[in-house]
Amino acid sequence: MINETALLESPTLRGSVLARTDVLDRVKALSLLPDGMHVTTAMVASYFDVGLEAIKSLVKDHRTELEASGYRLLTGEELRSFKNLS
Template sequence: MSMPTEVALLESRALRVEQMERVDVLDKVKSLVMLPDGIHVRTEDVARYFEVSTEVVKKVIQRHRDEMEENGLTLR
């Protein structure tokens, strides 16, 4: 199965759901710094990974919070 285009992923929640389990590809791009529990990450580290500001990450969370929470997002 090929990876959908970025535009397709942005437009289709169903495609995003299909790709949810493909976390293996993240390490092929670059390493994401995890907290000691090996599950959680800090907002700052997500921003650094995607090379955006923390404000961008917070805005994306704000806009798509319901979907992200359904997929396991928790904020502390």
């Protein structure tokens, strides 16, 4: 069992468990977009039962780590193109 404090303090430890998305479903079902891979900011906020601003603040504070883990914010043409695929 991973110590919660160690997980919060260690980017390396967080990276080692990043692929373990199966544990999210043990808490409650994680809704995904139709492609089965992506979520919106609102979907993340709903999953964690917090407001949008909490997620936006977290992204602002930890953008580098989140981007290294695959986070992307789609805007403009890239967002339109993604919506057309869905």
